[in-house]
Every structure is written in structure tokens, then in C-alpha cells.
Amino acid sequence: MTKEYDVVIIGGGTGGYVAAIRASQLGLRAAVIEKGKLGGTCLHAGCIPSKALLRSAEVYAQTIDGDKYGVVAPIIRLDFSKVQARKEEITDRLYKGVQHLMKKGKIDVFDGKGSITQTKDVLVELNNGEGEVILSPKNIVIATGSRPRTLPGLEVDGKYVMTSDEALKMETLPNSIIIVGGGVIGIEWASMLSDFGIQVTVIEYADRILPTEDKDISKEVQRLMKKKGVKIVTGAKVLPETLEKGEGVSIKAEHKGKETPFSADKLLVSVGRSPNTEGIGLEKTAVELNPIFIKTNDFYQTNEPNIYAIGDVIGGLQLAHVASHEGIIAIEHMAGQNPKSLDSTLVPRCVYCSPEVASVGLTEEEAKEKGYQVKNGKFSFRAIGKALVFGESDGFVKLVVEEGTNKLLGAHMVGPHVTDMITEAGLACLLNATAMDIAHTIHPHPTLTEAIGEAALAVDGKEIHA
């Protein structure tokens, strides 16, 4: 028997399940097909579990540093099984929350693998072995997400070579690790493992870590990671064919014209994520890839107007909040709600290393490339009372502003809790605010947000505490 729906969503990750909730709110009859667990990568192998481990690492490092706060603990011991158990507890609680939201929205959830058929129905191969179900939808949303990319020769082997998927499940910590890739995921792991007391080496192909961030941010994060004891090698091309396994792993990288050897207990590959476009019946549709991600218009319609695609599978900024916003826009579009398209320059980008990194809008380099005459306001956390109280005064806030109009073009932060501070700058960008609008916004004292107000004043050299 076929079941009819207004929309069938293939993939119940952050993009898919949020799209389903919005569909239900708009009175659409919706179904989600999930072959793994509702919540997808973000909840089970990404944002949440990694942040739970990062938090434990931060507490561990701070406890060791407790003396500085007058808190003296004679014996500090890391119980990594408890660290993992805490991570599981948090994930499980949020997983139950998503399951509850599906029930509340009267959304049908199918546990199985979905694929589009020749007739543009969706076939579900049920996980419980009870065969197949055919769903007949007016619209389809592909929200199948992504998986870790590896380099040929650096495939996961279950013992020495890992991606973030395996690293999140480690039962014990190694003494040392090589991280291939100094992007967001690589730097989060570097920071976390270093805080857990592990010797970390990051090998990055580009000439700086976090290469898509503002240059000043990359430089400061590199300095702070080195201060933690992380060894960072940039401009280095890993040579997979030199990988050797034995006691641990060893590998060479081409660096400054020489083959430089590196060795450690384990190796983590974090070189990006590939879209899950296989096995979902795309060949039976006119859906196009560009070049590996699904191609869509601004409202996430593919070449087939009734087939939408959202989230990591379409590339761009592969972030949970982007996937969910895209899901909402896609559903509102199919429901004739005339939604506004997403402006990618307004998407906050966060790295949860310690200290954190957060940015929104254009970097200084991007603004110049776009032809803007720019000026900057920069303010260090060293002069912010709350940062000193926290004992975390490394980093700064940098605002990139258009000369003449004083319009905020971008905000870039490295420092304590900046991932919770970036939204103010995001709202300022959305509202076309000027540096003076931000400076006139009253920032309570003592808070870390005072650094934003001071950076806004610094644009015209009027900062108070410098």
C-alpha cells in the first residue's frame, strides 16, 4: 500500500527533522525517513558529542590550573570512561527530545533507507527487515547529509587511522596524535586533545590554520594553540604513501621542499566532508550535481521543482544552523509562503576550541576583494574585567567596517565564550548597523561583550580602556 504525503524528507538530521517540524506547523502532512538515528551527524557524531568532550577537556585543564584561582586539588585524575558516559547521556537526552518533537508534530518517522523511484515516489527499505514501503509525496526534501572525507592511502583502519566518527568513540586516549587538516574540526580536536594532556601535531596544507577565517584570527589561534603545546606545521602536504604502522603511526609530509617525518600513536584525518548522494535514486531524476554536491536554486529546489535538497548534501557552509534554516526556507517555499532566501554572509561561523573563535560577515581580505575601502576596530580581552575574572584574557574582537559609511561588514573574535557573543554582530550586520550603532548599544559591565563595544569605538580611535 502506498502512503500519501505533502512532503517526504529523506534524512532526519538537523536539516531534515527541522524541515519536518516546520512542515507540520504549516499543516503539511510530513514523513521523515532516517536510516540511522534522528538527529543525524550533529547530534550523534558532530556538534553535540564533540562539544561535550571539549567541555570535559576544558574542565580538566582548568582543574589542573586551579592553583591560579586559589583552588588547590592534590590529586587530579581523568576518568575518560566517565567523560564518554557524560557525552552519551547528553546526546541521549537530546535524541529523546527530537523523537518527542516528531510525535508532537504528528510526523511519521520511517526507520530505514529512502530512495527516489522512477515515478518520483520514495521507496523505504525498512531497518527491521520487514521489507519495503512506498511513500507517495507531492514534494521530496533530500537531507542526507555528509560523511568524513579521507585521503586515498589514509583510510580508516579501526586502530591507527581515524576520522572524527571513530575519534568520538575512543575508549582510551592515546599519548600522541597527528591531525591531518587544520580546519574547524581539526583545530577543535587539537585543542581538546591538548587540554586532555595529549601531544598533538597538526599538519595543514594551506599556509595557515583556519584558512577561511580572517588572517588576524588564524594568526592568533595559531599562537594560542602553540602556547598550549600543540605543534602546528602549515604549508605541508601529507604524503599518504609514506604511512607506516607498527608501534604507532609514522608519516612524511612535504614541507619547505623537504620530506619531513612525523610519528605518533594515532592519526586523525580531518580534511572535509563528502555529500551522501549515492544510493538515493538521483540517477532516476533530473537532479544535477555541482560538481559533487546537489545543485539547487536559492529556495533549495533542484532541477526537479518538487525535489528540494538542503544541508550538508548541497555543500556551502556545512553547519547545523545552516541546514536547519535551509530546511525551513525549503518547506515555506513549497507551501507558497514566499520566504526570504538565506544570505550566507549573515551566517555565524564558530570554532569551539579553547579559547573559542566566532565570526560573521566578510573578513578584511574578502571585503577588500569586493572593492570596499575598509577600516578596523580591534580590542583585546586583556583590558576586559570579566575576562580577567574568568582567567581567560587571550584574544580580541575585530570589527571590519566600511570607510565613509562606517557600516559593519564583518566581525571576527577569538577569546572566551565568543561563540555566545557573535549573535550581536550578526544582528548588527542584518540591520546594516554602523560601528557607532554598536558603540551606542549599552554593554553591561562586567561582561565579555564590552569588548565588542570597545572594538566599535576603536574603529575611530575612541576606545575607552586602551
Ligand SMILES: Cc1cc2nc3c(=O)[nH]c(=O)nc-3n(C[C@H](O)[C@H](O)[C@H](O)COP(=O)(O)OP(=O)(O)OC[C@H]3O[C@@H](n4cnc5c(N)ncnc54)[C@H](O)[C@@H]3O)c2cc1C
Ligand atoms: C565532528 C563534527 C563537529 C561538528 N560541529 C558542529 C558545530 O559545532 N556546529 C555546527 O553548526 N555544525 C557542526 N558540524 C556540522 C554539522 O554536524 C552538520 O552541518 C549538520 O549535521 C548537517 O545536517 P544535515 O541535516 O544536512 O545532515 P546530517 O546531520 O548528516 O543528517 C543526515 C541524515 O540523513 C541520514 N541518511 C543519509 N542517507 C539516507 C537515506 N538514504 N535514507 C535515510 N536516511 C539517510 C543519515 O543517517 C543522517 O542521519 C560538525 C560536524 C562534525 C563531523
